């Protein structure tokens with residue numbers, strides 16, 4: 006530290022010393038000659054005065070011809086300390102009278118005192134010589150020569166120089182001391198600003214004191230540099246170098262959110278109790294969202310609030326509508342919210358799935374907006390907000406809101422629990438401002454979402470679309486660099502958190518991929534070497550199922566040798582079946598399958614097997630392990646977890662993933678065969694390429710993707726959101742402490 010200060014001081018002292026030396030070389034000689042000029046002018050005047058005084062008596066004495074009087078007068082005159090000698094010369098240049106001190110070398114000087122060079126350097130020192138011509142009766146009577154001693158000038162000049170140098174030295178010391186002080190202070194200010202930025206303030210700039218003005222350009226550069234660095238670090242999952250798993254998530258919750266209550270809200274419940282003739286059965290819904298959030302809830306026992314949609318749901322809750330889950334090993338609470346048929350029809354099927362779902366997906370299905378659906382949507386959002394408020398044990402729980410069913414919920418919760426940390430995750434894409442603009446309640450939706458503390462999307466592209474949309478339709482202040490929206494005095498951090506899956510633990514006794522192959526082929530009545538493709542989706546028009554089958558058809562056309570040797574198995578879980586759009590879609594898919602199968606089938610061979618039913622995770626895993634290729638051809642998808650589940654299932658490092666470029670997953674899984682699902686030819690070629698890809702290439706691609714999915718798992722997704730939430734909560738606590746201290750005025754803790 007001392008060394009740094011010494012260096013810093015030197016940096017300021019050295020230039021100052023240089024300036025002083027230059028000052029000595031130029032200013033001092035100039036000063037000397039100026040002083041001499043001043044004194045010479047002074048002596049000129051003095052000489053004129055003395056010669057005028059002596060003129061008349063001298064002329065009189067010359068008339069009287071009394072040399073003694075002249076000599077006496079001259080001797081008296083040189084009593085003056087500075088007048089060194091006097092002489093009088095006749096008009097013809099004879100030295101007639103002179104004092105004894107008069108230097109002989111001067112003789113009778115020619116010229117007038119005004120235009121002659123008055124300074125003479127004599128062996129005894131410099132003298133000032135002035136000459137006055139005396140006139141009498143119109144004729145020249147002679148010339149009076151006055152010699153002033155100039156040695157006193159040298160003495161005085163030396164003294165003045167001493168004083169001036171001393172003064173400058175003092176000034177220099179004072180200036181350098183002030184400069185160093187100011188520099189130290191500015192440096193401190195800069196360092197503090199940089200530190201502030203490094204502390205993470207760069208992400209949350211609101212309320213931060215402005216950087217010093219001279220720092221502003223640097224601050225902005227530094228901020229964007231650090232922001233990029235921070236983002237890259239975050240993306241690389243190396244913020245703290247940890248490997249994310251349930252334990253790291255748990256320890257994060259214990260360390261950073263200790264004692265904080267965590268509430269999750271989603272439409273879909275993770276466990277559905279269904280009444281069957283054999284008694285109550287528990288079902289797991291086919292949903293990416295449930296798959297992801299379930300993993301988090303197992304790690305942090307909290308409360309999950311969801312719509313109780315199962316036929317035996319009411320029968321299995323306690324009087325507070327709570328049921329401990331998972332049923333076989335309860336680790337958190339499921340709180341069910343009941344909806345009437347009308348509410349469900351308007352809020353879920355209507356506004357959410359006929360309006361927002363097609364609005365946010367570019368799948369060329371027109372959204373339908375009805376005022377009655379909107380009214381139900383508002384009502385049900387309020388119902389869930391009431392449930393959250395009732396379940397909250399404190400005024401500042403952490404609330405994780407899931408998806409497009411609850412766009413209004415963040416604002417509603419914020420109104421009652423202003424201190425809550427509300428994280429809203431939007432699991433589906435966010436469209437561009439023009440597309441979103443067709444929603445009649447666009448401002449209300451955006452306003453509702455901006456009640457969140459943190460708003461998450463899967464990809465930077467969706468995040469940007471959202472910011473652009475807010476910019477277009479609301480009066481807000483957007484910090485693009487920091488990705489924050491300041492609205493109504495409140496700040497929302499908008500981030501992208503790519504969702505993922507829980508990396509599966511090895512299951513003891515699980516059949517290996519070869520056994521899975523054999524098992525599935527046997528179940529389908531196919532020979533051992535039969536090639537298999539697999540598709541697993543909800544039966545949804547956004548998943549590109551039609552395009553996938555068209556690609557299969559085209560591939561069989563282009564490569565007829567594959568007919569009879571390749572089958573594509575599509576597992577499609579029925580979804581939103583009460584909606585016309587979904588019924589029509591299902592009918593269209595079935596008709597297409599029938600047509601293709603008719604075209605290429607022979608004997609028992611069918612190129613496409615459609616299994617339109619829900620399957621257990623274990624069954625899906627067996628299919629994934631048995632297939633040569635998995636096709637994910639969504640027309641638009643927030644992330645798509647099936648792609649990641651397929652990769653996780655392939656511990657033999659074999660199998661090829663065909664992945665639509667319009668999925669969030671395509672941004673991460675670069676080693677997949679990336680396709681444009683609308684381009685049927687390309688889909689067909691890539692399918693053929695996948696089926697004929699050498700093992701080595703499959704291994705290379707699969708290994709790389711497995712390593713990425715293993716590291717970038719669902720715990721990281723949740724962990725990053727919760728880390729950000731913890732950081733914001735910590736910041737809030739600090740800010741409120743500072744607020745209290747400053748209210749107290751004396752800086753004493755209250």
Ligand code: ADQ
Nearest residue numbers: 291292293294432542543578619620642643644645646647
């Ligand atoms: P989804 O649209 O449901 O999710 P996806 O991410 O693929 O899409 O998740 C589907 C989940 O359901 C997977 O876990 C899959 O295994 C399961 N599933 C699908 N078909 C099934 C079947 N027949 N039987 C049993 N299970 C089945 C939404 C967004 C996605 C986003 C997720 C998570 O649309 O883009 O990736 O949320 O955020």
